[in-house]
Amino acid sequence: MAKWLVKTEPEVFSIADLKRERATSWGGVRNYQARNFLRAMKVGEEVLIYHSNTEPPAVVGVAAVKRAAYPDPEQFDRHSEYFDGKSTQENPRWFSPDLMFVKEFPTPVELARLKAERKLKAMPLLQRGSRLSVMPVTADEFKYILRLAGA
DNA sequence: GCCAACGTTGGC
DNA sequence: GCCAACGTTGGC
Numbered sequence: 460m461a462k463w464l465v466k467t468e469p470e471v472f473s474i475a476d477l478k479r480e481r482a483t484s485w486g487g488v489r490n491y492q493a494r495n496f497l498r499a500m501k502v503g504e505e506v507l508i509y510h511s512n513t514e515p516p517a518v519v520g521v522a523a524v525k526r527a528a529y530p531d532p533e534q535f536d537r538h539s540e541y542f543d544g545k546s547t548q549e550n551p552r553w554f555s556p557d558l559m560f561v562k563e564f565p566t567p568v569e570l571a572r573l574k575a576e577r578k579l580k581a582m583p584l585l586q587r588g589s590r591l592s593v594m595p596v597t598a599d600e601f602k603y604i605l606r607l608a609g610a
Numbered sequence: 611g612c613c614a615a616c617g618t619t620g621g622c
Numbered sequence: 623g624c625c626a627a628c629g630t631t632g633g634c
Binding site: 466468511512513514516570588589590592 | 618620
């Protein structure tokens with residue numbers, strides 16, 4: 460089973476929102492590399508939730524894949540900011556899985572902390588200039604981050 | 611198909 | 623608010 464990490468801006472959608480809603484469609488991703496990772500997610504796989512563009516940026520908890528990726532309906536909605544005129548029902552471009560809340564860390568693992576860990580230095584999240592919003596995490600990295608969270 | 615211009619991301 | 627990094631767009 461693969462492990463994953465997804466970024467979200469807490470001002471837009473936070474882990475507290477996910478906790479309250481129990482599950483959500485992880486939509487609006489409009490980057491091909493990230494899209495490919497979303498499509499590779501399988502039901503039951505675990506996903507680290509990362510808060511970006513906030514102070515401090517941090518891994519804040521865990522979700523799980525509830526439903527494998529399906530075409531993101533917003534790409535067909537002319538009034539959505541995620542509308543894509545080049546997508547068709549027959550040939551959708553963008554996909555979103557459903558993610559469900561698993562747990563929120565009592566203590567978030569801050570970006571500065573992740574950066575200080577040699578074992579995590581290969582994570583795309585920590586690469587200079589990486590803007591990838593969905594990425595795979597190795598089993599070791601996943602375990603290690605849970606340990607840093609005291610979870 | 612190249613590549614400059616532009617927009618976005620996201621840490622700081 | 624700044625700006626580096628990167629992806630996308632569009633003229634040619």
